[in-house]
């Protein structure tokens with residue numbers, strides 16, 4: 001049973017993507033690395049949610065978003081979007097330990113929530 005719907009944003013610049021480390025206070029995946037994103041609120045589309053989250057979490061305005069795919073397991077689902085056109089520069093805003101640009105080919109070497117691995121696999125196959 002899927003219980004939580006989330007949207008995540010892969011901010012892409014050349015061969016790199018912007019990843020952040022989750023707070024140690026999080027009940028789910030503390031200290032894991034992730035793409036910025038979060039829960040889709042009631043009444044919101046996934047596109048609306050990711051634009052809101054990207055502004056709240058890393059301070060960018062998404063200009064173009066491309067749907068990369070949808071994944072789910074028993075606990076949650078994620079809609080992943082690639083964002084390669086945006087205003088501002090992503091930076092840490094709230095609740096994260098660190099953020100940095102990571103080469104797409106190296107993204108799996110971090111500790112990631114399980115559904116983020118197939119997201120990265122799709123990313124590598126689309127942007128190789």
Ligand SMILES: Nc1nc2c([nH]c(=O)n2[C@H]2C[C@H](O)[C@@H](COP(=O)(O)OP(=O)(O)OP(=O)(O)O)O2)c(=O)[nH]1
Nearest residue numbers: 006008026028034035036037038039113114115116
């Ligand atoms: N932000 C984000 N979430 C991800 C990724 N991969 C993945 O499976 N998820 C899942 C795990 C998260 O619990 C869920 C929703 O993100 P979230 O950060 O809002 O979840 P949360 O439970 O920490 O909620 P909150 O404290 O922020 O309110 O999506 C990812 O790369 N980035």
